[in-house]
Amino acid sequence: MKVPKIRVKLLATSVVMFMMLLTSFASGQANEATIIANQGILRRTANFEGDVVETLALGTQVLLQEKSGDWYRVQLTNGITEGWMYKDLIAVNGEKGSSLKKGITTASTLNVRGTPSLQGSVVTQLSSGSEVTILSQEEEWYQVQLSQGPKGFVHSDFIEVVPNFPQAQVLENNSKVRTTANLQAETIVTLNKADIIFIKGYQDGWYNVVTKDFIEGWISNEVVELQVNVVRPVNRSGTRSNGLSNIKTVAEKYIGTPYRYATAGPNSFDCSGFVFYILNTYYKDYLNERGIDLPRSSRDQANVGASVNKSQLQTGDLVFFNNGTTSTINHVGIYIGNNQFIHASSGRSMGVIISSLDEANYKRRYAKATRL
Structure with a gap:
């Protein structure tokens, strides 16, 4: 039995569109993103020691060219200036959060093991506040991917699952999260100083945020401080490789x-x-x-x-x-x-x-x- 030509055409079109989505970075078709840091530092190489190309203002729109570990190669909309920017300094426009979850370590020192067992060999150790990507769960164990390093397993008792967006901290008590980016909008929840939230986007002086309880709304950027979270295994040297170590x-x-x-x-x-x-x-x-x-x-x-x-x-x-x-x-x-x-x-x-x-x-x- 022959498949109607129109169905074959639709199927082929769907496959092509799907492949385009999968290879958007590689093919040069860039996604748009917004700088969510007060100073978005654009570097020549994908590391914190890279020379500064330019410092971009909060709200600047950029195009994502490719991703390497925790770094994006971005290009300004002028099509000329480009460089590398750390993941926590940008929000991908329209991103709903990855299907993968993000976890924050709560133990002062957390063992990452090769197998989901207390008898598993220790691959590395993480300090409190480190971020990991949760790949899967096996009973009380999470399989995680470190941003700089191998996969491994950590016990779920020492991982707090949070929204998969850059982390920030509230600076003032009685800070309102509202339904829209407007001071007259209805208050959804009130936050206090040092509360942690996660930034999904930015618009005209307002952050689109998600709370730890996965409540979404808008809050003034004046009462929010972005926190750059870099995963640092405990058993690696904590000293700087740059000129401030002495x-x-x-x-x-x-x-x-x-x-x-x-x-x-x-x-x-x-x-x-x-x-x-x-x-x-x-x-x-x-x-x-x-x-x-x-x-x-x-x-x-x-x-x-x-x-x-x-x-x-x-x-x-x-x-x-x-x-x-x-x-x-x-x-x-x-x-x-x-x-x-x-x-x-x-x-x-x-x-x-x-x-x-x-x-x-x-x-x-x-x-x-x-x-x-």
Whole structure:
């Protein structure tokens, strides 16, 4: 029996369309995406050490050319400028979330095993807050794919399943998630400071977000901070491969230098003046290579670089604090490892000192961290 020609034609057309969808990156047919970071850093290569091509503003539209691990090769709509951008800095337009789930590790150290059993060999270990892609589930075990590394199995008791979009944090109490991107729109849910949400898109000063409970709505971008989450196995070196790895030794030379408001060294510092002096005196080439013009004030410094989770801090990251009652940044220091940071303090121990992030004062006031 012959198949009618029209059915053969429709079938062939469907196959072609399906193959086009599967090979859109390879064939050069790009998907559109939106920059969801305040500073979308476009790099020459697909890694954080890549030279900065350009810094794109929040809301900029780009075309996705291909994907390599956690990085997208993107092109500006002018058809000329292109480079690589980390996955958490963009939202793919119209994306409904992958059929694959995303998981966040909740244990301080989580074993990734070769088989779904406590007797399985340990492939690697993950620190708290690491992201994994959940491929499947076998009873109480998830098979996961690490963004940098092999597949493996983790126990489901230590994985929180969340929406598969870039993660962000709410900056203020009583922040409203609304039905549409409008201050007059109905409130769906009210969030508080430090609540975690996931960004699906951006439009005219509003983020399209999904909560941990998978409630979707719109929230003002002014009360949201994007968090760049990089999976880092515990058993790999936590030191930087870049030029900030020795910043602890450099900065410690200035311990005891007096605090003085509105000064930037070398004989006295205020908090942002200390950070400004250290980075511009000893690491100017590092900043220049990345196209970073470090501002003078702590509030402005907080807007430079990529935000990182507190659990993912590395030596050389900048840590920021507020006054404890509002979200306004008013203090900054340099993270030096072991949950410690060095800073110019205006408190009772006035001057450059080393403090712990676990101290009650700083734990209460901790606001964010960035990586230059």
